[in-house]
Amino acid sequence: MTVPSNDELLFLALGGAGEIGMNLNLYGHAGKWLMLDLGIAFGDDSMPGVEVIMPDPGFIEERCKDLIGIVLTHAHEDHLGAVADLWPRLKAPVYATPFAASVLRRKLTQAGLVDDVRVTEIPLRGKFSLGPFDLEMITMTHSILEPNALAIRTKFGTIFHTGDWKIDPEPLIGDLTDEAMLKRIGDEGVLAMVCDSTNVFVEGEAGSEAMVRANLKKLVKGRKGRIAVTCFASNLARVESIALAAVAAGRHPVLSGPALLRMIEAAQECGYMLDFPECIGPQDGAYLPRDKVLFICTGSQGEARASMAKIANDEHRDLVLEEGDTAIFSSRVIPGNERSVGRLQNALMARGVEVITDREANVHVSGHPARDELVRVYQWVRPQIALPVHGEVRHMVEHAALARACQVPETIVAPNGTLVRLAPGPAEIIDHVPVGRLARDGDGLVALDGGVLRERRKLLWNGAAAATLVIDGKGRAVAPPKVSLRGIEDEDGALAEAIVAGLREMLADLSPAERSDDGRIEEASRQTVRRVVRAHLGKKPLTDVHIVRI
Known part of the structure; x- marks a missing residue:
């Protein structure tokens, strides 16, 4: 299969199906391919010298003349983090809403590509056409600004591609999920729903950022000594909640970590967070009394070079935590990061620092839908076909079972490399294509299963x-x-x-x-x-x- 025909509508994931992270989705129709997202994941202890991995785009690279665009659903690393690395192989125009475009441009500037990559900003709820596809951005809620689903209209019907989402009644920054739009496209008729599977095993609902904000205020107000709170830098509602909790407790918020500064700068560039509390720098924060500061830190996943790890290992140039101080992890542990987070928390506790996680207090809510939210959206959208993505195989299989329980007529479990014909006729798997992983190794990319890293792993262990x-x-x-x-x-x-x-x-x-x-x-x-x-x-x-x- 070289070119999708005018008489078929195809789906192919090269990343993010059978795993969490590295999302790369392709839709094929009428001789053209459309890419949704191009993301990364992070290396683990089995990948010496590797911090970042990404899908091998070899399949679509061979067909890049037929690739009409790369559409980004939102600004998380697992959805846009590979653009700067892989765009030179693809050279397709990129489309994103303003916040994702702002984050991406900073990455492209760092890579020396900002003048080469054509990034088109699509307004929230915007409509645009790329070849045989008519697209409409649909506002969702998630753990980052401007998360979008997409209605992809074709002559065979509409595909509803969810991106990452949840239903947050109080997201604090940004708009609510566009429930009316979801119901409208459901009434119009949806051929297939390609949907986030991350929390399919979680009962109930994900929960609201507003609840976390209230809990953080209570928790911070009752603490003595220095407080350091770490969260995902991209979760700007959470960052703002932490800063407001500091101010409410009479503390000065200290931003520590360049990723935090970049995210806040991108948000303010797009008109968000313009009344963010005034913060001080780490050098000034180091001289304030212990009960007058709160550090907002990067490093919730145990990253060795992030602020929280430097503090825990007494390597930070300005900031310290000592016995009687508190470290709050306002985040979840991404699967695969358990060991690095455990090492970080052990290092903090060895210094006499009290560590509080989401096990001890309600300081985190997920950005992905739990089962009740999935059911609700299936009831609104009512697709003919359910195609789970964004999860390990066990998540995708359970998601397919949930969709069948929601009376979806057809379900397809299609891990990376599985070529699916969505139309005409019943959805079916028609082929499998090679898939692989690339690792960022210094300034270059190498095959994750190639000789270089095989030798490095052998050297590490033997x-x-x-x-x-x-x-x-x-x-x-x-x-x-x-x-x-x-x-x-x-x-x-x-x-x-x-x-x-x-x-x-x-x-x-x-x-x-x-x-x-x-x-x-x-x-x-x-x-x-x-x-x-x-x-x-x-x-x-x-x-x-x-x-x-x-």
Whole structure:
């Protein structure tokens, strides 16, 4: 399948279906492809040296001449964070509402691409057309400004693509979910609903930011000593709630972390948060009495370079937390970040800091819909087809079951790489395409499952062994083999001696013809080094051999 025909409507996820993060959705029709979102996820302990990963866009890169646009639903990293990295491979125009466009331009400026990427701002509730697709932005609520769903109208019917959403009756900043619009498109008829699955196992409703604001005010007012609160920098309603809680308790809010400053700046550029409480800088905050400051920090996910981690490890240039102080985590732990968050909280508690999370107090609500909200929207929209995305496979399967319980006639579970024909006829899986992951490695991108990171992981877990053999023209040793071990225990030198002995024995056992072949000697030497290390330690190290023939 190279080009979608005029007689079919296709859906394909290259990221974000079967996982949480890295969203990349494609719709194909009448020879054209439309992309919704282009996001990242963050590396974990199994990815040494990697902080950011993203979908491999290889499928659509091969068809980029037919890619008519990249439409961003909102400004979260898992929806727009890969644009600066991957746009040079795609070179398609980008469309976003003002806040997402503002956040994106800052990223493009940093990447040196702001003059190359054409970013078109679409007003809230705006309508526009891209090739065979007529699109309409639908205002939702989420944990960031200007979250949008999309009504994608085609000759086969309307697709309702939710993006990330919840139903928050008091979002504090931004508009309410456009319930009337959702009911209207339901009355018009919806072919398919492509929907967020993140909280499908959570009963009830996600909860409101207004409730968190009230709870934070009570919690902060009752504390002594310094207080540090960390949250997602993109959740500006939460950031504002923390600052207001500080002011209400007679404390000065201190913003710590460039991501917070960038987000607030982007919001104010778009006309939001113009009455945000006056904050002071970390240098000034360091000199105030302990009961007169509140630090608003980045680093809720345990990021090593973020403010909260620097404070916990006594590495922050200005700010400190000591025994009797309080650290509040006004956030949830993203799956995969449990270990890094645990290390951070342990470091704080080791300093005598009281740590308060959403387990101890109601200081966080999710930005994604729980089951009651999902049911409500299915009742409003009434799609013919339910296609769950934005979740692990277990979330998507449970979401499909919920949709069937809501009387949706057809459900499709389509993890990344699953090509689905939505129309004509019943929805069906028609093909599977290759999918992969790219890792940001320094200033470049490498395949997450490629040789570079495979070797790095092997080095991390098993160490490295290198051997140099100096031989004459007939392949006979003219000096003892030189062995170097990295990340391998050998305090008494016994292992290195065993490797040298093994290499000498290996050379002696080779035939004259084999000794004349450097490649044969290298391979035999590698096998010898690995065999000896495995016999001693049960490990297979990354092995390198150098042959010097004189």
